[in-house]
Amino acid sequence: MIGRSIGRVVISDVSPAVSCGQWPSRAVEGETLTVAATVFRDGHDLIGANVALSGPDGRGNPFTRMRQVGVGADRYEAEVRVDSEGLWGFRVEAWADPVSTWRHAIEIKTGAGQSTDELSVDFEDGARILLHALPGVPESRWAEVQHAVSALRDDTLTDPHARIAAACDPALVDLFTRCPLRELITRSPLYRIWVDRPRALFGSWYEFFPRSEGASLDPPRSGTFATAAERLPAVAAMGFDVVYLPPIHPIGEVNRKGPNNTLVTGPDDPGSPWAIGSDAGGHDAVHPDLGTIDDFDDFVARTRALDMEVALDLALQCAPDHPWAKTHPEWFTVKSDGSIAYAENPPKKYQDIYPLNFDNDPAGLYHEVLRVVRYWTSHGVRIFRVDNPHTKPVQFWEWLIAEVKSVEPDVLFLSEAFTRPPMMRTLAKAGFTQSYTYFTWRNTRSELETYGRELLETAHYMRPNFFVNTPDILPGYLQEGGDPAFKIRAVLASMMSPSWGVYAGYELFENTPVRTGGEEYLDSEKYQYRPRDWAGAEHAGRSLAPYLARLNRIRRDHPATHWLRNLRFHHTDGDEFIVFSKRSGGAQGDDCVLVVVNLDPHNTQETTVRLDMPALGLEWRETFDVHDEISGTDYTWGQENYVQLDPATEPAHIFDVRRRK
Incomplete structure (x- = not known):
């Protein structure tokens, strides 16, 4: 019986691949990816491998030669570039290389001193192989090949x-490296790559509540889209790219929660x-206190x-007086x-919240959510931050995101799933563009x-977004660390992760919990x-806004910070410090940042x-210059360097690494 699972040349362990190719890996427009595979065959004949790449429009590079890396590992790699949004595909092709096999053997034999008479058959075999390979090379090079054939047959x-x-x-x-003669061609299965626009990978997020901007407490009065828009220039000045808004829809009256999550509410509690x-109204309406849909459109336009864009919260849950509760009770769980x-944990x-039940009428509920999403994309929303996606079926998200992206491939989805790692990773595999992470609770070196190393292992499909705080999470490190803690966490988030975010009030050092030991x-x-x-805070010197602006400027100036795959950690004596670098080259530019x-x-x-x-692109004994992007100070460094940092003045160095001329 002839085996079917393995080709004549063996191809295995192809990357990037997600769950053996079940889902696409991820890239962004203009990214250069490394495709790798283990390739080998029986016997001693030489082989070759290439990547055949195809784009969403059917075009691509059908032949990119792979190079062997390492010694004795049979591992091959090649770089390919994806330059447009949409679904790409690639196969690894492996093949016997008779030209290289013959050349390798004849060079060994002549080097060993074998005579012309002993090699006469080898010369003729080589001539025939080159003639067989001739049609595969440009006609302008035929004369060189024919000259080589003539020499092999020249008995004089x-x-x-x-x-x-x-x-x-x-x-x-x-x-013949570029135009090889390929025999016994074996092809891998098709592997897919979903290519997003660059914002999917790199961006700085700022979250704020429109109703608080321009609001009054005495008398109680909500802010509006118009008053919230007055905050936008300050957000832009801090260098943020994405303005994330919590839900902007009407809020239920039934069981409404009061201040600090109390069950008792007054008539003016929002x-x-x-x-x-x-x-x-429901998910396709705006809260009347904020304005109208036209006012929202104006906010998006401003x-x-x-040069920013709006991310809107997609929270698939309902107040008891949501219209769906009346018209579609089958979309909820009805008790005996x-x-x-209502929701319980x-x-x-x-x-005040009814969770949705996706099992009673999946077709109806699925298409209603799709309608809601497309309503908001029609009003200029291209990013959705999805609330608690791990409490909904993964198959629903896979379907919804695919349906949206089939028409609007530039729409992005951020998963707010603080849950078990397998669920977080599977949501990313199923289509989520970015993911919240456990960064908020990772404090020690x-x-x-x-x-960081764990995230590197999943970087080909799971893109992290490091939020330093959220309306739900005031980390203990910020509660106890004073003002320096806010700088430290901002540096770590903005430099370690291509995407990071802050929730409003961070720049004012807000750190008072509702109770000791809590995170609210x-x-x-x-x-x-x-x-x-x-x-007033800025006038009093109690604003972190200038520091956040500097961090975001550093990020924009340094392409190395735009990626996750290049994160490398370095050694320090003791655990009070962390040192890491990011280096990019080639299409991403020659850039290196050391933090x-x-x-x-x-x-x-x-x-x-x-x-x-070597992680910095330097020799072990080399000295180099570093420029501190925060203080403006220059230093000369080598492999070992003394560092002292006072958090009261500045807790971090962010170095631009410059090779000495």
Whole structure:
């Protein structure tokens, strides 16, 4: 019986591949990817391999030669470039290389001193192989090949080296490297790559509640899209690319939550934006206090005019008075007493929210959510931050995202799934563009390095977004670390991850929890208006905005920070510091950033940094110049360097690494 699972030449362990090719890997427009595979065959004949790449329009590069890497590992690699959005595909092709096999053997035999008479058959075999390969090379090079054939058949040449000189000439070797004679061709399965626009990988996010901008507490009054738009120039000045808005829809009246998540509400309490729906409408409506859909369109337009874009919260849950609860009770879980079950995470209860049930009428609910998403994309929304996607079926997200992207491939989805790693990774595999992460709870050197390496293992499909805080999460490190902690976490998030984000109030050092040991903010903006005195804080020197602006400028100036795959960690004496670098080259430009951070927000610390010089593109004993992008100071560094950082003044170095001339 002839085997079918393995070709004549064996191809295995192809990358990038997600779950053996079940889902596409990820890239962004203009990215250069490394395709790799293990390739070998029986016997000693030489082989070759190439990548056949096809784009969404059917065009691509059908032949990119792969090079063998390492010694004895049979591993082959090639770089390919994807330059447009959409679904790409590639196969690895492996084949026997008779030209290289013959050349390798004849060079060994002549080198061993075999005579012309002994090699007569080898000369003729080589001539026939070159003639067989002739149709595969450009006609302009035929004369070189024919000259080599003539030399191999020239009995007047008594020196074996002279007989093979033309056939083994480097120019001809290069020609057959680029235009090989391929026999016994074996092809891998088709592997897919979904290519997004660059914002899918790189961006700085800023989250704020429109209702708090321009709001009043006495008398209680909501802000509007118009007053919120007045905040946009300051957000743009800090260098942010994405303005993320929590739900902007009508808020339920039934079981509305009061300040600090209390069950008792007054007539002026606005409720939680995540309790979506009322008599004023549902997921395809805007809260009347914020304005109209035309006002929202104006907000989107003003955001774009500042070179930013809007990300909208997609929270698939309902308040008890959402229109769906009346018209489609089958979309919810009905209890034995006939009531609809509200959300619970025992012992927590969310009486103001009904979770959706995706099993009773999947077709109806699926298409209604698709309608809602397309409604908002028709109003200029190209990014959705999805609330708690791990509480909905993965197959639903796979379907929804594919349906949206089949028509609008530039739409992006951020997964807000703080849950078990297998679910987070599977959501990414199934289509989510970006993912929230555990960064918020990783504080020590060991935790950060371990987590960074873990993310590197999934970088071909799971793109992290490092939020330093959220309306739900005030980390203990920020509560206890004082002002330096805010700088430290901002440096770590913005330099480690291509995408990072902050929730409004971070730049004002807000760090008071509702209770000791908890992660909820006191007077949480989720349940009440939170107007802030931005100008007063900046005037008093109590604003981190200039520092955030500097970090975002550094990110924009350094292409190396735009990627995750290039993250490398370096050694320090002691655990008070973390040191990491990012280096890019080729299509991404020659750029290298080295970051040194004192993780202790309370004390001056010192250490010796020991660098992995090749990771910086340098020789082990080489010295080089570094320019601190924060302080503006220049230093000369080598493989070992002394560092002292006082968090009260500046807890980090962000170095531009410059090779000495």
